[in-house]
Amino acid sequence: MYARVIVDVPSKQTNRPFDYKVPLSLFEWVEIGSRVAVRFGQRMIQGFVVELLEESDVDDRKIKSIEHVLDLQPPLTQELVKLAKWMSRKYLCNEITALQVMLPSALKAKYEKYIKLTDSTYENEFVSKNEIENEIIHFIKSKQTVEMNELLNRFPNASLTIKKMILGEILTETQNIKNRVSAKKVLMVKPPQDISLLEEYKKELSKKAHKQLEILQFFLNHPNSIQLSELSKRLNTSSSSIKALVNKKWLQIETTEIFRDPFQKHKFIKSHPLEFTEEQEKVYQSISQIIQERKQRLFLLHGVTGSGKTEVYLQTIQKCLNQNREAIVLVPEISLTPQMVERFKSRFGDLVAVLHSRLSQGERYDEWRKIQQKKVKVVIGARSAIFAPFTNIGLIIIDEEHEASYKQQDNPKYHAIEIAKKRSVAHQAVVILGSATPSLETYYESHQASMDYLSLPTRVAGRVMPPVHVVDMREELKEGNRTMFSRILHTLIEDRLNKKEQMVLLLNRRGYSTFVMCRSCGHVVSCPHCDISLTYHMNTQHLRCHYCGYAERENHTCPSCLSEHIRYFGTGTQKVEESLTSFFPGIRVIRMDVDTTTEKGSHEKWLNQFRDQKADVLLGTQMVAKGLDFPKVTLVGVIAADTVLNLPDFRASEKTFQLLTQVSGRAGRHELPGEVVIQTYNPDHYSVISASQHDYLSFMRTELQTRKKGFYPPYCKLILITFSHENINLLVRTGEIFSKYIKREQLPTVIDVLGPVASPISRKKDRYRFQCLIKYRGGWETINLVHKAVVSLEETIKQTKLQISIDVDPQMLM
DNA sequence: AGCACGCCGACT
DNA sequence: GTCGGCGTGCTC
Numbered sequence: 001m002y003a004r005v006i007v008d009v010p011s012k013q014t015n016r017p018f019d020y021k022v023p024l025s026l027f028e029w030v031e032i033g034s035r036v037a038v039r040f041g042q043r044m045i046q047g048f049v050v051e052l053l054e055e056s057d058v059d060d061r062k063i064k065s066i067e068h069v070l071d072l073q074p075p076l077t078q079e080l081v082k083l084a085k086w087m088s089r090k091y092l093c094n095e096i097t098a099l100q101v102m103l104p105s106a107l108k109a110k111y112e113k114y115i116k117l118t119d120s121t122y123e124n125e126f127v128s129k130n131e132i133e134n135e136i137i138h139f140i141k142s143k144q145t146v147e148m149n150e151l152l153n154r155f156p157n158a159s160l161t162i163k164k165m166i167l168g169e170i171l172t173e174t175q176n177i178k179n180r181v182s183a184k185k186v187l188m189v190k191p192p193q194d195i196s197l198l199e200e201y202k203k204e205l206s207k208k209a210h211k212q213l214e215i216l217q218f219f220l221n222h223p224n225s226i227q228l229s230e231l232s233k234r235l236n237t238s239s240s241s242i243k244a245l246v247n248k249k250w251l252q253i254e255t256t257e258i259f260r261d262p263f264q265k266h267k268f269i270k271s272h273p274l275e276f277t278e279e280q281e282k283v284y285q286s287i288s289q290i291i292q293e294r295k296q297r298l299f300l301l302h303g304v305t306g307s308g309k310t311e312v313y314l315q316t317i318q319k320c321l322n323q324n325r326e327a328i329v330l331v332p333e334i335s336l337t338p339q340m341v342e343r344f345k346s347r348f349g350d351l352v353a354v355l356h357s358r359l360s361q362g363e364r365y366d367e368w369r370k371i372q373q374k375k376v377k378v379v380i381g382a383r384s385a386i387f388a389p390f391t392n393i394g395l396i397i398i399d400e401e402h403e404a405s406y407k408q409q410d411n412p413k414y415h416a417i418e419i420a421k422k423r424s425v426a427h428q429a430v431v432i433l434g435s436a437t438p439s440l441e442t443y444y445e446s447h448q449a450s451m452d453y454l455s456l457p458t459r460v461a462g463r464v465m466p467p468v469h470v471v472d473m474r475e476e477l478k479e480g481n482r483t484m485f486s487r488i489l490h491t492l493i494e495d496r497l498n499k500k501e502q503m504v505l506l507l508n509r510r511g512y513s514t515f516v517m518c519r520s521c522g523h524v525v526s527c528p529h530c531d532i533s534l535t536y537h538m539n540t541q542h543l544r545c546h547y548c549g550y551a552e553r554e555n556h557t558c559p560s561c562l563s564e565h566i567r568y569f570g571t572g573t574q575k576v577e578e579s580l581t582s583f584f585p586g587i588r589v590i591r592m593d594v595d596t597t598t599e600k601g602s603h604e605k606w607l608n609q610f611r612d613q614k615a616d617v618l619l620g621t622q623m624v625a626k627g628l629d630f631p632k633v634t635l636v637g638v639i640a641a642d643t644v645l646n647l648p649d650f651r652a653s654e655k656t657f658q659l660l661t662q663v664s665g666r667a668g669r670h671e672l673p674g675e676v677v678i679q680t681y682n683p684d685h686y687s688v689i690s691a692s693q694h695d696y697l698s699f700m701r702t703e704l705q706t707r708k709k710g711f712y713p714p715y716c717k718l719i720l721i722t723f724s725h726e727n728i729n730l731l732v733r734t735g736e737i738f739s740k741y742i743k744r745e746q747l748p749t750v751i752d753v754l755g756p757v758a759s760p761i762s763r764k765k766d767r768y769r770f771q772c773l774i775k776y777r778g779g780w781e782t783i784n785l786v787h788k789a790v791v792s793l794e795e796t797i798k799q800t801k802l803q804i805s806i807d808v809d810p811q812m813l814m
Numbered sequence: 815a816g817c818a819c820g821c822c823g824a825c826t
Numbered sequence: 827g828t829c830g831g832c833g834t835g836c837t838c
Contacts, residue, residue: 005838009815018838041837042817058838160830 003030003066004051006095007040008109012794015094018047019056021065029069033076035107037068037177044175046070046109048099050081070177073372075103077389079426086422089780092787092806093412101412102387106181106365113148114174115140115162121170132161133170140171148173181362183257183369187228189242190252191219201250211241219251228253259366262359263345271346273318274311283454284312287430288319291394296424300401300446301434303456304694305665306463309434312456313397314347316432321351321377325394325429329380330416332403333357334623336382338604344380355381355388358603383408386416386423393427396420401433401442402658407811415809417442436665436696437658440707443700444714459669466636466667466674468692472683473640484579489637489677496635497584497616501672503635505580505619506663507573508643516543518558520565525555531763536572548765573619576639580617592620625663631670636663641680641688648760649813650712653687657699660691711775713809716751719774719786720810722759724767725802732756734796735770741789742774749782751775760814767803773813783808 004017020038022030030036034049044067056063076084076099084098091098100108117140120126128134136155140146152159165171191198198216205213214235232239245251276284283301290297303309317327331340336356344352353367353376370376371388379388383406386396398406398417406416417433424431433442433451446453459465471486481487496503516525516536526533527545534543534552541554558566573593580589590606603623610618611630618624618633638660645656660678668674680688690699708715721738725731735756742753752775759769776782790804797804 002838007837009837011815013835014815014837020838038838040816043837045815056838063838 001027001030002053002056002063003034003036003049004053005036005038005047005066006050006099007038007047008045008096008100009040010094010096012094015088015096017050019053019058019063021056021063022052023065026066026069030066031074032078033074033081035070035075036066037070038066039064043111044177045111046177048076048081048096049074050085050095070179071107075107075372075389077391079391079423080387080389083419083422083426087412087414087419090418090783091412091414091808092783092790098412098414101384101408101414102389104361104365104368106179106361106368108180110178110180112176112178114145114176115148115151115166116145116172116174117141118169118172126170128170130161132158133165136162136165137170145174181365184260184362184366185255186258188225188254188256189228189231189246190225190254191223192250192252195220195223198250201245201248209241209244211235211237212245215242215245216250225254225256259370260360260363261366262354262363263341266342266345268342268346268349270349271343273315273347274308276311276315277308277460279456279458280308280312280460283456284315286452286454287312287316287432291316291319291323291430294323294394294428296428296430298421298424298431298445298451299433299454300438300442300451301432301454301456302438302443302446302696303434303436304459304465305436305662306459306669307436307456308460309399309456310343313399313432313434314343316395316430317348317378317397320394320430321348323394325392326388326390327378327395327397328385328388328390328393328420329378330383330385330396330398330406330420331380332400332405333382334405335400336380337607339607339629341380344378348378350375351377353379353381353388355379355385357382358601383416386419393423393429395430395432396424397432397434399434401435402437402439402654404655404811407809413807413810415811418809437661440654440700440703441714444704463669464673465694466664466676468664468676468678468694470683470688470692471677471679473679473681483583484576484639485583486677486679489679490583492635492675492677493580493584493617493637497587499634500613501634502610502613502615502630502632503617503637504624504633504663504666505576505617505637505639506625506659507576507619507621507639508641508659516555516566518561518563518566520563521558521561523558523560525559529763529766531761547761573621576619580619587617588615589617589619590615592618592623622659625659625666629666629669632672633666634668634672634674635677636667636674637677637679638663639679641678642682645682645685645687650707650710651811653685653703653706656685657687657691657703660688661694661696664691664694711751716775717778717782718810718813719776719782720771720807720813721774721786721790722769722771722805722807723756723802724764724769724805725800726767727800728768730796730800730802731768731770734793734802735772738789738793739772741792742772742785745785747776747781747785749777749779750785751777771813 001022003020003022005020006017007014030049032049032052036047036049037044038047080102084095087098088095139154166173198220202213202216218235228239246253287299301309320327341354353370355364355367371379371390379385398420401417408414420431445451469488471488476486493503516534524533525543527550529550530545530547532545532547534545537544542551544551555566557564573591577589577591580587590610592606609615613632641660644659645652664676667676678692682688686702687699723731723735739753739756742750753772755772756770759771762769786806796802
């Protein structure tokens with residue numbers, strides 16, 4: 001038997017299956033989806049079996065055998081292997097990249113080379129004429145085996161000498177494929193099968209061995225295996241008395257794999273299904289019926305914030321579990337808060353696995369193994385949880401479906417919604433796309449035959465949407481208010497402080513970050529390697545580039561005109577915090593941004609403090625806009641609504657509308673009524689007006705018209721091709737060739753080819769960037785043509801090291 | 815990607 | 827004449 005293997009070498013030339021023989025001893029183990037170790041050229045690497053064959057047409061002398069199978073159970077299902085192949089064609093990435101993204105990073109191979117002395121070197125006390133060689137031999141001898149990297153660190157210039165020593169059979173080299181992280185193992189103490197034996201052992205025991213007696217007695221009361229550490233803690237004994245019993249063969253010690261439990265300390269109180277409102281009931285029935293019939297169907301669930309979407313999710317999941325099928329729930333990374341997880345855990349208990357980026361590699365791996373080993377039936381996680389290796393999926397829920405983070409920014413540049421659609425077809429499952437502000441694409445599709453539109457237009461318990469004040473910041477400036485708080489926001493903050501109620505203030509930093517400008521000459525301090533202004537970090541007093549990490553010290557004079565009128569512009573969260581404390585002495589502020597939430601568990605810590613009313617204001621970037629639900633919050637302020645609006649992207653209006661609507665929904669979700677203040681320089685823009693009136697439909701109508709006029713999605717699809725190189729001329733030339741290549745073919749599915757033009761970020765890490773945008777009608781023809789065009793540029797790419805990145809259906813045009 | 819092979823310039 | 831620089835091509 002033969003196996004087709006995709007090897008772990010991400011390059012164009014190796015992006016195809018290689019055939020290997022399956023040795024007799026591995027017949028039982030090699031399956032489609034197995035992870036295997038194979039020799040590839042001179043080295044040993046890992047690969048994935050994607051096909052099994054009776055015959056191979058590869059030359060018998062060339063073909064090698066599979067060396068090992070790396071897991072007890074194949075980590076991928078046939079369905080996922082097939083999906084990876086589809087992804088590689090759709091998103092134009094290497095197949096291995098698509099396979100890897102489906103697995104936890106713990107299973108990514110770590111290749112290690114070990115160096116040992118050969119037996120003859122050892123036995124014959126080999127002494128070289130070369131001093132370095134002797135030192136190397138001595139070093140290795142003292143450690144038995146040494147990792148190649150360690151050896152090279154110790155002897156930096158000796159790589160050739162070492163190579164020669166290996167060739168001269170003085171040293172031997174062994175290769176190893178290791179997982180990044182492996183299953184956590186613990187020692188368990190196991191009593192004999194026949195517990196009554198313990199009584200006899202007790203009699204045999206010496207009178208002085210009190211502790212040992214105590215241990216035996218313990219097992220008479222608890223005749224099960226127990227963790228060694230747990231046992232010695234409970235009985236307050238040292239492990240030596242346990243060992244003594246093990247040595248007598250009365251007890252046994254064995255190792256078992258356990259799961260690291262990130263929720264160990266948590267107690268989840270069981271929650272029960274809530275009574276539905278009439279609206280919820282109607283929506284639930286529509287979905288539940290399709291699940292009952294085990295049909296494949298897509299739903300858009302359009303529900304305003306606070307309309308009780310989550311309860312509908314919970315009960316449809318229950319429906320799916322009743323059928324003995326599994327469910328995947330996707331939530332954007334930032335709203336995957338402990339609160340959110342708790343709602344699922346308390347309903348479904350141990351049947352839930354959680355996958356998010358704050359877990360350690362090991363914890364993530366364990367959650368994944370629970371899915372693989374069928375220990376859980378529900379997985380809730382961020383984007384990549386869509387690849388959960390379930391085999392019987394009945395339901396996939398994508399909450400906040402409009403979020404751009406469902407599109408992966410690096411290869412493979414997949415969109416989770418698209419993967420969900422593919423998987424739902426394979427499993428005959430239902431997909432629910434939920435949002436208060438559906439993306440234009442989804443909204444448009446929900447009016448076609450391929451998707452059903454469901455809506456929850458009112459908030460539960462008859463709560464109304466909060467009134468929104470739109471403040472024109474230009475007017476404020478005219479009236480002499482130069483602070484970052486409008487007068488009304490100022491008054492309302494004061495009011496809430498007096499009433500001891502809470503506030504959420506949102507500062508969207510992107511595109512508005514703290515740049516440094518000279519007021520005399522207008523010079524903006526920017527990165528010498530990228531086309532972007534540097535950001536000022538107060539805590540380290542450095543200016544830093546967010547793209548390449550370049551940093552320089554704070555300047556007190558302008559580097560261009562030497563004037564001292566250099567000023568730190570823009571509004572970072574740090575600066576807002578400072579102003580708050582100076583305007584409102586004694587105000588307690590919790591600031592949540594990348595600086596304060598990188599530490600593990602800090603996110604949770606801040607939110608708990610806020611919930612416990614240890615602070616008056618929660619100030620933060622996007623992450624405060626999502627999913628949070630605090631009863632005492634009665635004021636939401638958006639410091640600057642325009643930051644997204646000014647981005648050079650056709651989705652700018654949509655993103656602004658969504659952000660404003662989401663954040664407005666944070667206020668007054670409980671008994672206390674809420675209020676929202678939006679500060680903006682564009683108070684007349686339709687996205688601001690619609691958001692302030694909570695009017696999704698009117699926004700949608702206007703925006704759809706705009707898109708139709710400019711010919712943008714949902715009226716067409718896009719492929720963004722970005723070229724980057726140090727040499728700007730070469731870049732433009734190659735871009736032209738590419739664009740002509742596409743145009744010459746005159747495919748009827750290609751609507752338009754724009755560019756090449758400079759990218760919005762026109763230089764990054766010393767490389768200039770140009771881009772082409774293709775508008776097309778969907779289907780494979782255009783994607784295949786782009787692939788062909790890139791292949792035709794292969795010579796140039798190889799010779800000049802020009803880079804081409806392709807983004808099919810991009811979320812951002814930058 | 816990484817590794818071997820092979821073809822040229824700088825040295826014992 | 828050989829050592830070692832990097833371009834070229836292949837990996838079942």
